[in-house]
Amino acid sequence: MPSRKFAEGEVVRGRWPGSSLYYEVEILSYDNKSQLYTVKYKDGTELELKESDVKPLKSFKQRKGGSTSSSPSRRRSSRSRSRSRSPGRAPKGSRRSASASHQADIKEKETRREILQVKLTPLVLKPFGNSINVYNGEPEHTEKNDISRKNKQEKVILSPEGSFIATQYSLRPRREEVTVKEIESKEQKRLPKVPAPLETFQVTTPQRKSLEFGGVPGASLIMLGLPACLFLLLLQCRQKDPSLLSFPPPLPALGELWEARVCGIYLLWFFIQALFYLLPIGKVVEGTPLVDGRRLKYRLNGFNAFVLTSAIVGTSLFWGIELCYVYTHFLQFALAATVFSVVLSVYLYARSLKAPRDELSPASSGNAVYDFFIGRELNPRIGVFDLKYFCELRPGLIGWVVVNLVMLLAEMKVQERGTPSLAMVLVNSFQLLYVVDALWNEEALLTTMDIIHDGFGFMLAFGDLVWVPFTYSLQAFYLVSHPHDLSWPLASVIIALKLCGYVIFRCANSQKNAFRKNPTDPKLAHLKTIHTSTGKSLLVSGWWGFVRHPNYLGDLIMALAWSLPCGFNHLLPYFYVIYFTALLVHREARDEHQCKRKYGLAWEKYCQRVPYRILPYVY
Ligand SMILES: NC(=O)c1ccc[n+]([C@@H]2O[C@H](COP(=O)([O-])OP(=O)(O)OC[C@H]3O[C@@H](n4cnc5c(N)ncnc54)[C@H](OP(=O)(O)O)[C@@H]3O)[C@@H](O)[C@H]2O)c1
Numbered sequence: 001m002p003s004r005k006f007a008e009g010e011v012v013r014g015r016w017p018g019s020s021l022y023y024e025v026e027i028l029s030y031d032n033k034s035q036l037y038t039v040k041y042k043d044g045t046e047l048e049l050k051e052s053d054v055k056p057l058k059s060f061k062q063r064k065g066g067s068t069s070s071s072p073s074r075r076r077s078s079r080s081r082s083r084s085r086s087p088g089r090a091p092k093g094s095r096r097s098a099s100a101s102h103q104a105d106i107k108e109k110e111t112r113r114e115i116l117q118v119k120l121t122p123l124v125l126k127p128f129g130n131s132i133n134v135y136n137g138e139p140e141h142t143e144k145n146d147i148s149r150k151n152k153q154e155k156v157i158l159s160p161e162g163s164f165i166a167t168q169y170s171l172r173p174r175r176e177e178v179t180v181k182e183i184e185s186k187e188q189k190r191l192p193k194v195p196a197p198l199e200t201f202q203v204t205t206p207q208r209k210s211l212e213f214g215g216v217p218g219a220s221l222i223m224l225g226l227p228a229c230l231f232l233l234l235l236q237c238r239q240k241d242p243s244l245l246s247f248p249p250p251l252p253a254l255g256e257l258w259e260a261r262v263c264g265i266y267l268l269w270f271f272i273q274a275l276f277y278l279l280p281i282g283k284v285v286e287g288t289p290l291v292d293g294r295r296l297k298y299r300l301n302g303f304n305a306f307v308l309t310s311a312i313v314g315t316s317l318f319w320g321i322e323l324c325y326v327y328t329h330f331l332q333f334a335l336a337a338t339v340f341s342v343v344l345s346v347y348l349y350a351r352s353l354k355a356p357r358d359e360l361s362p363a364s365s366g367n368a369v370y371d372f373f374i375g376r377e378l379n380p381r382i383g384v385f386d387l388k389y390f391c392e393l394r395p396g397l398i399g400w401v402v403v404n405l406v407m408l409l410a411e412m413k414v415q416e417r418g419t420p421s422l423a424m425v426l427v428n429s430f431q432l433l434y435v436v437d438a439l440w441n442e443e444a445l446l447t448t449m450d451i452i453h454d455g456f457g458f459m460l461a462f463g464d465l466v467w468v469p470f471t472y473s474l475q476a477f478y479l480v481s482h483p484h485d486l487s488w489p490l491a492s493v494i495i496a497l498k499l500c501g502y503v504i505f506r507c508a509n510s511q512k513n514a515f516r517k518n519p520t521d522p523k524l525a526h527l528k529t530i531h532t533s534t535g536k537s538l539l540v541s542g543w544w545g546f547v548r549h550p551n552y553l554g555d556l557i558m559a560l561a562w563s564l565p566c567g568f569n570h571l572l573p574y575f576y577v578i579y580f581t582a583l584l585v586h587r588e589a590r591d592e593h594q595c596k597r598k599y600g601l602a603w604e605k606y607c608q609r610v611p612y613r614i615l616p617y618v619y
């Protein structure tokens with residue numbers, strides 16, 4: 001049990017010395033000896049504060065029934081008069097740097113977040129205490145998913161009037177006052193229209209300290225490295241001997257790889273998928289609340305698009321259309337897709353320069369190279385057409401299944417077989433199950449960090465449109481020219497492994513999704529939870545009590561099962577497992593960082609209760 005109340009990285013309110021004003025600060029460190037916290041204010045000021053001068057964020061939203069009876073506006077004007085020592089005020093002449101305009105963007109975004117924290121954050125229940133002295137930011141206790149208690153909580157959260165409290169006006173530095181007033185009047189007009197949000201990811205995400213992915217050098221390296229890696233993989237896979245000894249493969253001339261017909265087919269594919277996306281079939285749902293309180297609408301018809309695509313592919317086969325053309329021109333298709341993703345990224349960056357500030361991604365930085373990579377605009381849309389959401393699941397993911405099928409047909413042709421090999425059938429079926437699962441559970445995508453945190457830039461454009469269909473299908477591509485005879489006993493073990501991975505993956509994801517959708521779900525009543533200061537709880541038993549990312553564990557087990565049918569002659573079919581382990585370890589670290597900032601000590605408590613991240617007793 002930690003002796004201090006607040007964790008490093010936690011965002012809290014810190015008293016400005018000599019005043020009674022509290023501002024949002026981040027805990028940088030704690031000195032056991034002096035018992036002082038080093039905190040950082042939003043303008044960069046670092047100070048040491050006593051514990052009594054630090055309060056959890058939530059405690060300020062609980063003063064509605066407290067002694068301050070003045071209206072928010074009255075309170076604001078009276079408090080602002082007394083803000084002579086605002087930490088928001090930087091020393092003369094030192095406030096604006098060269099990147100001032102983006103900093104201003106970020107500042108305004110933060111300001112909006114702050115306002116929304118005031119207006120959108122759900123009330124915290126009595127058990128946390130209505131007084132800031134009672135609740136210290138720590139989870140009070142771990143308890144069973146108590147329905148009667150949760151019902152109470154749900155009631156409070158869902159009531160629009162009860163959920164929005166405006167008590168934090170005094171916490172804003174004076175220099176933001178004009179913007180704040182302008183924005184507030186806009187917000188006040190908008191807010192009654194939106195329902196009380198349950199998910200407040202963007203709203204409560206505090207400012208980031210450092211850039212992810214190794215910052216500008218890391219992003220530059222990834223942007224150059226990923227396409228190079230893709231072409232080396234494909235060229236290596238085409239070799240008779242794809243072992244490391246014959247690396248690097250001979251490089252073809254660029255002219256050989258560029259074919260206008262292939263580009264046309266690729267564009268046709270993309271626009272057919274876009275057309276399916278626009279069909280008015282499927283449920284329309286709302287995404288998580290944006291920084292301005294709005295919720296975007298998304299149509300869930302990914303599975304329908306898959307069925308329609310299957311019908312088109314089936315018809316093409318019936319008419320005898322040579323699908324093996326995709327195999328014989330695989331590198332040309334990869335180049336066409338790469339060029340398309342680069343053009344798309346340039347378009348996305350260019351249009352983001354005109355995007356309103358509050359539509360920028362929380363991951364964007366103000367650095368052009370980094371923002372081109374991570375994406376500047378959070379949800380670029382052309383009318384109702386959401387570019388990121390569309391690309392994440394449709395052309396690439398469905399394309400991957402079609403590529404696998406093409407490889408199966410190519411194997412039969414190249415190896416002159418009447419039926420596909422058992423290894424190829426397993427790879428195709430396993431990956432088909434994965435894609436169908438993703439499309440069937442499409443709604444879950446709306447809460448992933450790709451949708452709510454990352455912008456739409458080169459990373460996701462290239463990742464979704466090129467990396468997924470052309471590298472995730474590497475096992476099938478490998479099997480076309482490197483046959484592997486798989487015995488049935490071994491195949492049974494691999495099938496069991498795949499099913500085991502799938503059960504972990506699906507059950508873990510479904511358990512969390514069901515819990516986030518309805519924490520009072522009677523089916524989850526047996527699970528233990530930890531309460532957090534945001535009003536949301538964390539599961540600490542069931543799948544999420546086993547390791548902190550059981551869904552990643554299941555996904556990794558499945559990844560291994562996709563490679564094993566290719567045998568052990570070469571490393572190449574295991575590329576996916578290796579890459580995916582690195583991706584998930586990095587993704588887990590990003591998520592952990594964000595959860596620690598969101599949930600503070602409650603997250604630390606969770607980490608104590610569930611010490612392993614992905615693999616029990618190993619990691
Ligand atoms: N094949 C691929 O290339 C690929 C790549 C990436 C991901 N994936 C898969 O995609 C799926 C989604 O992954 P993801 O990275 O978006 O993350 P995720 O693991 O689905 O979600 C993480 C979020 O879950 C919530 N959470 C964490 N611990 C919790 C607990 N104990 N109780 C309740 N909620 C908790 C937190 O958000 P809130 O508290 O805000 O709800 C956290 O930010 C995974 O199955 C992953 O394997 C596949």
Ligand SMILES: CC(C)=CCC[C@@H](C)[C@H]1CC[C@H]2C3=C(CC[C@]12C)[C@@]1(C)CC[C@H](O)C(C)(C)[C@@H]1CC3
Binds near residue numbers: 445
């Ligand atoms: C390689 C680099 C640096 C970037 C590319 C990452 C990109 C390939 C992945 C990022 C998020 C991933 C993702 C899926 C596929 C791969 C990514 C786009 C996913 C669509 C796979 C199917 C799952 O069920 C899912 C939950 C829908 C996945 C969502 C995230």
